[in-house]
Amino acid sequence: MAVEKEKLYRIHLMVCAGTACVSNRAFEIKEALEKEIKRQGLENEVKVVTTGCNGFCERGPLMVVQPGNIFYQMLTVKEIPYLVEEHFLKGRPVKKLMYQPPEEKTPIPVLSEIQFFKKQVLVALRNRGLIDPEKIEDYIAQDGYKSLVKALTQMTPEEIIHEVTISGLRGRGGAGFPTGLKWQLVRNAPSPDGEKYIVCNGDEGDPGAYMDRSILEADPHTVIEGMLIGAKAIGATKGFIYVRNEYPLAVKRILIAIDQARDYGLLGHDILGTGFNFDIRVVRGAGAFVCGEETALIASIEGRLGEPRPRPPYPAEKGLWGKPTCINNVETWANIPVIIDRGGKWFASIGTPTSKGTKVFSLVGKINNTGLVEVPMGITLREIIYDIGGGIPGGKKFKAVQTGGPSGGCIPAEKIDLPIDYESLTEAGSMMGSGGMVVMDEDTCMVDVARYFLSFTQDESCGKCTPCREGTKAMLDILTRITEGKGTEEDLSLLEELAYTVKETSLCGLGKTAPNPVLTTLRYFRDEYITHIRDKKCPAHVCRQLNVYTIDPQICLEKGHGCDVCRRNCASEAIIGAKGEAHKIDQSKCIKCGVCYEVCNFGAVKVD
Amino acid sequence: MPKLTIEELEKLREEVRKTTFIREQTQFRAKINVHMGTCGLAAGARNILNAFLREIEKRGLTDVLVTTSGCAGLCSREPMATIEIAGQAPVKYVDLTEKKAQEIFEKHILNGEIVTAYALGIGSEKTDLT
Numbered sequence: 001m002a003v004e005k006e007k008l009y010r011i012h013l014m015v016c017a018g019t020a021c022v023s024n025r026a027f028e029i030k031e032a033l034e035k036e037i038k039r040q041g042l043e044n045e046v047k048v049v050t051t052g053c054n055g056f057c058e059r060g061p062l063m064v065v066q067p068g069n070i071f072y073q074m075l076t077v078k079e080i081p082y083l084v085e086e087h088f089l090k091g092r093p094v095k096k097l098m099y100q101p102p103e104e105k106t107p108i109p110v111l112s113e114i115q116f117f118k119k120q121v122l123v124a125l126r127n128r129g130l131i132d133p134e135k136i137e138d139y140i141a142q143d144g145y146k147s148l149v150k151a152l153t154q155m156t157p158e159e160i161i162h163e164v165t166i167s168g169l170r171g172r173g174g175a176g177f178p179t180g181l182k183w184q185l186v187r188n189a190p191s192p193d194g195e196k197y198i199v200c201n202g203d204e205g206d207p208g209a210y211m212d213r214s215i216l217e218a219d220p221h222t223v224i225e226g227m228l229i230g231a232k233a234i235g236a237t238k239g240f241i242y243v244r245n246e247y248p249l250a251v252k253r254i255l256i257a258i259d260q261a262r263d264y265g266l267l268g269h270d271i272l273g274t275g276f277n278f279d280i281r282v283v284r285g286a287g288a289f290v291c292g293e294e295t296a297l298i299a300s301i302e303g304r305l306g307e308p309r310p311r312p313p314y315p316a317e318k319g320l321w322g323k324p325t326c327i328n329n330v331e332t333w334a335n336i337p338v339i340i341d342r343g344g345k346w347f348a349s350i351g352t353p354t355s356k357g358t359k360v361f362s363l364v365g366k367i368n369n370t371g372l373v374e375v376p377m378g379i380t381l382r383e384i385i386y387d388i389g390g391g392i393p394g395g396k397k398f399k400a401v402q403t404g405g406p407s408g409g410c411i412p413a414e415k416i417d418l419p420i421d422y423e424s425l426t427e428a429g430s431m432m433g434s435g436g437m438v439v440m441d442e443d444t445c446m447v448d449v450a451r452y453f454l455s456f457t458q459d460e461s462c463g464k465c466t467p468c469r470e471g472t473k474a475m476l477d478i479l480t481r482i483t484e485g486k487g488t489e490e491d492l493s494l495l496e497e498l499a500y501t502v503k504e505t506s507l508c509g510l511g512k513t514a515p516n517p518v519l520t521t522l523r524y525f526r527d528e529y530i531t532h533i534r535d536k537k538c539p540a541h542v543c544r545q546l547n548v549y550t551i552d553p554q555i556c557l558e559k560g561h562g563c564d565v566c567r568r569n570c571a572s573e574a575i576i577g578a579k580g581e582a583h584k585i586d587q588s589k590c591i592k593c594g595v596c597y598e599v600c601n602f603g604a605v606k607v608d
Numbered sequence: 609m610p611k612l613t614i615e616e617l618e619k620l621r622e623e624v625r626k627t628t629f630i631r632e633q634t635q636f637r638a639k640i641n642v643h644m645g646t647c648g649l650a651a652g653a654r655n656i657l658n659a660f661l662r663e664i665e666k667r668g669l670t671d672v673l674v675t676t677s678g679c680a681g682l683c684s685r686e687p688m689a690t691i692e693i694a695g696q697a698p699v700k701y702v703d704l705t706e707k708k709a710q711e712i713f714e715k716h717i718l719n720g721e722i723v724t725a726y727a728l729g730i731g732s733e734k735t736d737l738t
Contacts, residue, residue, distance in 0.1 A: 006626075006628075007627065008626070008627050008665035012630060067633060067673060091644055130631050140620055142628075145617060146621075149617065264617075272612060272613060
């Protein structure tokens with residue numbers, strides 16, 4: 001074997017090097033660790049390994065010490081020398097670098113004891129924190145490519161498809177189409193020259209969603225192995241991974257992984273000496289949201305403008321260059337090796353009657369534990385937000401959660417016990433989407449949220465079909481009007497009418513789902529729209545044009561002694577008063593920028 | 609790198625596992641705890657620790673864990689190590705040398721015979737005062 005024999009180290013430091021931790025200077029931590037380990041003469045005993053995303057992004061940069069599963073978080077370069085000496089030399093774990101839940105008095109040393117990790121079930125993310133994504137050997141040690149061997153030597157294509165079918169796996173990119181059925185359709189579809197293609201959709205574009213990026217960064221080989229198994233099942237020899245170029249780390253790691261797999265003969269000609277051929281090319285997308293739609297993605301791979309086309313024919317019949325093409329999302333592919341290894345029945349034992357297995361969600365917004373979580377289908381929103389997510393910061397009230405990104409909808413607080421699966425989310429007016437979860441608290445204005453998501457889809461609309469191009473623009477104009485206090489009650493019915501028209505008549509998924517945030521906020525938070533229109537008020541004080549800023553003269557004088565800070569900071573010179581006097585705002589000059597409210601240390605500036 | 613056959617893939621898997629098992633494993637057949645307080649370090653605990661590590665590496669064992677801890681309170685008898693076979697009482701060895709460590713490894717860890725000549729006593733440093 002040409003592989004250099006690895007030394008046995010007594011400690012492996014698994015340093016998270018996902019994008020979030022890297023932005024938090026994880027590589028500086030790694031360098032500091034290596035330097036200090038060397039200084040203490042521990043370089044033959046302690047090994048530093050960079051892994052993909054650990055998930056607990058809120059607490060980065062972070063590291064897990066193995067054996068022992070000791071979790072260190074919010075590391076700084078300054079603390080590394082102490083940590084190395086205490087823990088790795090003298091065997092005394094350092095408490096002050098461990099995670100301590102806000103409400104508790106003692107830190108929790110072991111990762112698996114921390115609430116954030118406790119309720120998670122890892123299938124797609126099974127190797128997170130355990131392997132170096134840039135080393136194929138690490139993946140192989142975790143039973144990597146074992147399922148490929150099984151699929152190539154012990155299973156017929158029909159048996160593979162059968163296993164995926166009984167697993168109940170559905171597309172993790174959003175729409176939730178049964179994966180086994182899709183594979184069967186592609187397998188059955190005739191191809192003029194016998195050529196069929198496999199595509200991995202990594203054009204993740206929802207604001208706040210990063211599970212696909214994380215999988216490609218943390219465990220690229222599971223995607224490759226999944227695609228290889230899919231290729232055998234449908235009879236393909238060529239595959240494409242479409243990933244956005246703005247994910248540089250994901251692109252780098254998948255390219256390294258493909259090279260390593262080729263070197264070992266796990267991609268290419270006569271794979272593992274079985275006579276099976278398959279290779280993968282990476283195509284970098286320019287970051288257009290619409291290219292996540294499969295027909296637009298195909299056009300983009302072919303080198304054409306990334307615009308969707310009407311379906312049918314579906315890509316399963318006529319896809320890339322008119323040949324039958326199987327497109328699945330990154331997370332879907334990542335599940336395949338486990339399904340083949342442990343069996344479809346095992347996978348189907350997790351989840352709800354209609355939605356099997358687990359789902360990766362990115363938990364962001366007004367939540368204590370921002371991060372990436374993998375949970376069994378059927379878990380409630382309450383469990384995700386409070387048990388895993390640790391609740392809302394600052395003791396604020398939970399108001400709503402946006403699932404499915406700009407294509408999804410807002411689910412209000414009263415539905416917090418909703419078990420999450422494809423059907424329940426659709427019923428609530430939202431959708432699974434790719435798994436973004438944006439949590440909102442009482443300080444969030446729902447009209448503004450709808451306006452924000454619509455401005456995103458409006459911006460990303462490719463403009464090919466009229467309903468999406470013009471409809472989203474018209475809807476956005478109305479929403480903007482309402483947030484500026486210029487809305488009328490007729491606007492609401494017009495908005496609804498437009499929303500349904502866009503939803504029903506748009507060409508592709510982008511337009512068909514773009515009105516969802518508007519429709520769900522109208523359904524659950526209609527009173528907020530009414531307050532904006534009738535009372536010209538924004539209850540959350542987010543829509544600045546509706547705010548009225550005043551200064552309480554008593555507080556200003558008694559507590560602040562007329563400190564004058566507000567006047568000096570007011571760009572429009574709308575504040576009257578000299579130092580030592582109570583100040584006043586000239587409403588005719590006020591541009592409602594809110595700066596006086598932010599700079600007043602005494603709470604004298606009131607917003608209404 | 610040469611292209612792998614299925615047998616070579618399995619062999620590679622086994623080979624890499626011999627060094628990566630400590631990332632996941634929680635159950636070990638035997639645990640070696642080398643005392644690495646200032647006294648232990650000064651007396652050469654590091655060499656003892658490395659001697660144990662190399663014995664494990666040489667044999668490709670994946671069921672023996674090496675850890676460290678601070679001063680055991682008997683500084684004059686350092687370097688010291690506590691060896692615990694799962695399900696049995698821990699044994700503390702004192703005045704260790706690399707050669708003794710090797711012998712202890714072969715007899716105690718591999719064959720389950722306590723090397724009484726080097727042992728201080730049975731039990732860990734925790735006193736039973738509860």
